Amino acid sequence: xxxxxxxxxxxxxxxxxxxxxxxxxxxxxxxxxxxxxxxxxxxxxxxxxxxxxxxxxxxxxxxxxxxxxxxxxxxxxxxxxxxxxxxxxxxxxxxxxxxxxxxxxxxxxxxxxxxxxxxxxxxxxxxxxxxxxxxxxxxxxxxxxxxxxxxxxxxxxxxxxxxxxxxxxxxxxxxxxxxxxxxxxxxxxxxxxxxxxxxxxxxxxxxxxxxxxxxxxxxxxxxxxxxxxxxxxxxxxxxxxxxxxxxxxxxxxxxxxxxxxxxxxxxxxxxxxxxxxxxxxxxxxxxxxxxxxxxxxxxxxxxxxxxxxxxxxxxxxxxxxxxxxx
Amino acid sequence: xxxxxxxxxxxxxxxxxxxxxxxxxxxxxxxxxxxxxxxxxxxxxxxxxxxxxxxxxxxxxxxxxxxxxxxxxxxxxxxxxxxxxxxxxxxxxxxxxxxxxxxxxxxxxxxxxxxxxxxxxxxxxxxxxxxxxxxxxxxxxxxxxxxxxxxxxxxxxxxxxxxxxxxxxxxxxxxxxxxxxxxxxxxxxxxxxxxxxxxxxxxxxxxxxxxxxxxxxxxxxxxxxxxxxxxxxxxxxxxxxxxxxxxxxxxxxxxxxxxxxxxxxxxxxxxxxxxxxxxxxxxxxxxxxxxxxxxxxxxxxxxxxxxxxxxxxxxxxxxxxxxxxx
Numbered sequence: 001x002x003x004x005x006x007x008x009x010x011x012x013x014x015x016x017x018x019x020x021x022x023x024x025x026x027x028x029x030x031x032x033x034x035x036x037x038x039x040x041x042x043x044x045x046x047x048x049x050x051x052x053x054x055x056x057x058x059x060x061x062x063x064x065x066x067x068x069x070x071x072x073x074x075x076x077x078x079x080x081x082x083x084x085x086x087x088x089x090x091x092x093x094x095x096x097x098x099x100x101x102x103x104x105x106x107x108x109x110x111x112x113x114x115x116x117x118x119x120x121x122x123x124x125x126x127x128x129x130x131x132x133x134x135x136x137x138x139x140x141x142x143x144x145x146x147x148x149x150x151x152x153x154x155x156x157x158x159x160x161x162x163x164x165x166x167x168x169x170x171x172x173x174x175x176x177x178x179x180x181x182x183x184x185x186x187x188x189x190x191x192x193x194x195x196x197x198x199x200x201x202x203x204x205x206x207x208x209x210x211x212x213x214x215x216x217x218x219x220x221x222x223x224x225x226x227x228x229x230x231x232x233x234x235x236x237x238x239x240x241x242x243x244x245x246x247x248x249x250x251x252x253x254x255x256x257x258x259x260x261x262x263x264x265x266x267x268x269x270x271x272x273x274x275x276x277x278x279x280x281x282x283x284x285x286x287x288x289x290x291x292x293x294x295x296x297x298x299x300x301x302x303x304x305x306x307x308x309x310x311x312x313x314x315x316x317x318x319x320x321x322x323x324x325x326x
Numbered sequence: 327x328x329x330x331x332x333x334x335x336x337x338x339x340x341x342x343x344x345x346x347x348x349x350x351x352x353x354x355x356x357x358x359x360x361x362x363x364x365x366x367x368x369x370x371x372x373x374x375x376x377x378x379x380x381x382x383x384x385x386x387x388x389x390x391x392x393x394x395x396x397x398x399x400x401x402x403x404x405x406x407x408x409x410x411x412x413x414x415x416x417x418x419x420x421x422x423x424x425x426x427x428x429x430x431x432x433x434x435x436x437x438x439x440x441x442x443x444x445x446x447x448x449x450x451x452x453x454x455x456x457x458x459x460x461x462x463x464x465x466x467x468x469x470x471x472x473x474x475x476x477x478x479x480x481x482x483x484x485x486x487x488x489x490x491x492x493x494x495x496x497x498x499x500x501x502x503x504x505x506x507x508x509x510x511x512x513x514x515x516x517x518x519x520x521x522x523x524x525x526x527x528x529x530x531x532x533x534x535x536x537x538x539x540x541x542x543x544x545x546x547x548x549x550x551x552x553x554x555x556x557x558x559x560x561x562x563x564x565x566x567x568x569x570x571x572x573x574x575x576x577x578x579x580x581x582x583x584x585x586x587x588x589x590x591x592x593x594x595x596x597x598x599x600x601x602x603x604x605x606x607x608x609x610x611x612x613x614x615x616x617x618x619x620x621x622x623x624x625x626x627x628x629x630x631x632x633x634x635x636x637x638x639x640x641x642x643x644x645x646x647x648x649x650x651x652x
Contacts, residue, residue, distance in 0.1 A: 003426040008457045026440050029449035032416055040451035042416065042473075045371035054418035054471055058456045058463075090358055090368065092380035092471050100329040114352050123355035125366035128469075130384045131334045132650065136464040137384075145380055145418050145452075145471035147368075324458065 006323045034153070036227065038080040038210065039146075041153055049153050053080040054145040060324040062105060062139050065176040066189030069142055070112030072326055075194045075262055077144040078122060079211040082199040083265065086148030091117075094128040094143040101139060109140065120194050156207035158228055163274035164292040167198055167265040168285035169240045170217055174259025175248040177325055184251070188244045193263030201280045202267070209267040213326055215317045218257040218303070220266050222316040225301030234292035234314060236307040242287075257305075258317040260325045268294065332649045360479070362553065364406040364536065365472075367479055375479050379406040380471040386650040388431060388465050391502045392515030395468055396438030398652055401520045401588055403470040404448060405537040408525040409591065412474030417443075420454040420469040427465060435466065446520050482533035484554055489600035490618040493524055493591040494611035495566045496543055500585025501574040503651055510577070514570045519589030527606045528593065535593040539652055541643045544583040544629070546592050548642040551627030560618035560640060562633040568613075583631075584643040586651040594620065 034041040039053035057073045073093065081088045093113060097106065117124050124144075172191040179186045195211065203209070212220035217234075225232050241249075241256055249256040269277045274290055281288035295304065303314040360367040365379035383399045399419065407414045419439060423432065443450050450470075498517040505512045521537065529535075538546035543560075551558050567575075567582055575582040595603045600616055607614035621630065629640040 003428055004423045004432065004457060006425050006457050006459065008423065008455060027444040027447065027449050028451070029416070029447065032449055032451045035451060040416065042451075050376075050473075052416060052418060052473055053452050054420045054469065055454050056420045056422050056456050056469060058422060058458050060462075090355070090366065090378060092378060094380045094382045094469050094471075096382050096384060096467060097330045097334065099332050102329055106330065118353040121353065121355065123353050123358055125354070125358045125361060125368075126379050126471075128381050129334060130382050130650075131330060131332050132384050132464065133332065135461075136386075137467070138458065138462040141422060141463070141467070143380065143382060143420050143454075143469035143471075145420075145469075147376075147378055147473065324456075 007318070037084065039084045039086065039148065049150045051081050051084050051086040051148040051150055052145070053077060054143065055080065056141060056143040057326055058141050058324050059177065059326050060138065061180050063108065064180045064190055067192040068109050068112055069140060070109035071116065071192045072262055073142040073144045074113055074116040075192050076213065076326060077146040078120065078194040078196060081146050081148035082195050083209040083211050084148070084150060085152055085154040085203050086150035088122045088146055088148045088196070090123050090125040090147050092126045092145045093124045096130045096132060096137055096141040098137045098139050099131055099134045106140065116194060120196050154203060154206065154209055158207055158230060158268050158294055160294050160296055161271050162207065162294040163269050163271050163290050164232060164234065164294070165267050165269055165274065165277060165281065165288065165290050166217065166240065167281045167288045169242045169245065169287045170261060171241060171245045171249065171256035171259035173262040174216065174322060174325060175245045178252060178322065179248065186244050186248050188242060188248060191261055191263035195263060195265055198265060198281060198284050202277050205273045205277050206267045206269045209265050211261070212264060212266050213260045213262060216258045216260055217266060218255070218314050218317050221303045221314065225303050229297060229299050229301050231295040231298040231302050231304060232292060233295040233304045233306055236305055238289055239291055240287040240289045257314065259322065262326060333644070363410065365410045365412065365474065367410070375476045377407050377410050377412040377474040377476055378471070379403060380469065381406065382467060382469045383652055384467050384650050385503065385652050386464065387506050389434065390506045390516060393518040394435050394438055395466060396435035397442065397518045398588055399468040399470045400439055400442040401518050402539065402652060403472040404446065404520040404522060407472050407474035408521050409535040409537050410474070410476060411478055411480040411529050412476035414448045414472055414474040414522070416449050416451040416473050418452045418471045419450045422456045422458060422463055422467040424463045424465050425457055425460045432466065442520060446522050480529060480532065480535055484533055484556060484594050484620055486620050486622055487597050488533065488594050488620040489597050489616050490558060490560065490620070491593050491595060491600065491603060491607065491614065491616050492543065492566065493607045493614045495568045495571065495613045496587060497567060497571045497575065497582035497585035499588040500542065500648060500651060501571045504578060504648065505574065512570050512574050514568060514574060517587055517589035521589060521591055524591060524607060524610050528603050531599045531603050532593045532595045535591050537587070538590060538592045539586045539588060542584045542586055543592060544581070544640050544643050547629045547640065551629050554627065555623060555625050556627050557621040557624040558618060558629045559621040560629060560631050562631055564615055565617055566613040566615045583640065585648065588652060
């Protein structure tokens, strides 16, 4: 087909190549860094660093098991800041609404935003509201951008032998959303959650962190492997996956490692500190696990999934993984 | 009709009352201020202030005489920062694209963003791309958020006798857009423009500034009058309006004072400095003019339009002024 395809928006290879086409042409200034990261960084006073990030949320359906688009919009942007090592100081919230949208839905979404803002003491400080004619936009779209301040950006150099951890079960948001969209019964609910407390506890102990949203664990690990020229090995047998998530994945024929998570931290930790980090993460989620390790240096990187049957490459997801998952 | 109406998104009374319903419930933190302003403010080091703003652009059509949605998205957010007195340091850019969108259009939009970023040396440092299914969004929507740093936020106390100035002709963006939408011939092009240089020249001389976008000069003046409890008097006979804009306004039966401007500064200046500010503004646009003055203090404020026939209240715009003007 001609024109922009859905694949562009999935966090997979198509989006990567689309971004590569345009991004290098943009003026970058001298002070900013971390353009390819979850949040861009700008040095401020006393050695501190300002972090800045943006995300639009187009999730379908707007309300899903375990949350709504407002929960996602708050958690998604906060998480992009905290995985960099920053303390979020404020968010923006821009609403785009479809004419005729049920005010009850809007109220529920705004209530989620207000509750999370209150709970995590991160204010929403600036906003914008646009309305488009009926049929020009599907329901509600939210953009949240966020600012954080970091004492220290997480970017310690990763070494062979470092361990890879995840802070809980994989694929829960993806399955919760698909269950609503395809109308099948499951007990799985979205894991959408601001990871402020978890990251505060572990950030001094870890080298790198990422929230594996669009494209899931597979995309996040591949990005890290490519960027840092590493071969990462993941152990299939220890991956924390709820039974109901596994069943739903089989039912739908979808690789759980490519499904979005909206409240999980993927992190890389010095081997000697991995048990300490695991212990801290388990306080929040008993499914937290050490799932692999940094195997060797490798130009352009790769991710290997070791299973009982042998090893295979865990590729960067491509194609229509799941559109409008967040 | 039930549900959200287009009026909500127009910058008029409906949006004001909608925002009033929800905003007070949100947690605000202790350090942030200027929530109702173009950009929220946060004190940083050395007495400086961080400014943070967001805007979504849903303009229809995407390409219009004098620019495209990319020009608007850059200028709109930059202008929200500069009218506060800040120097923009970085923007985010989040694209939401319709499946099947012509890549040529996207390229033109991105080129505008890249060119303006380069010209004004304001980097776009973080971004996001989502794609929605054909029919789920109309073409392309852009959110830009922006960060700036101000030595001094513009908020000097306004006094009776202060003059009101505008930096050029009124209503040009609105008319340019409507000409394309309703397919009539006019020489008017959008005034979309980042006001970085203009504001840098005048900011030490002025007390207050605003870029009169959605809802136009009428909305911006009413907001100021209400917020500051002032009666503002505007002189109809000296309003700078291109002849072609006036003709289009008559043709369409639209009040030009409610039409969006995307590259104009409305400002309030001590009487003794008004000629100096006018002179500086005229270097950029010969239509810059002193258009009125602060008449008296008045609880809840009001704006009076003085015409040859007498005086009338210039109300806050309401209803479907022009949907999707920016």
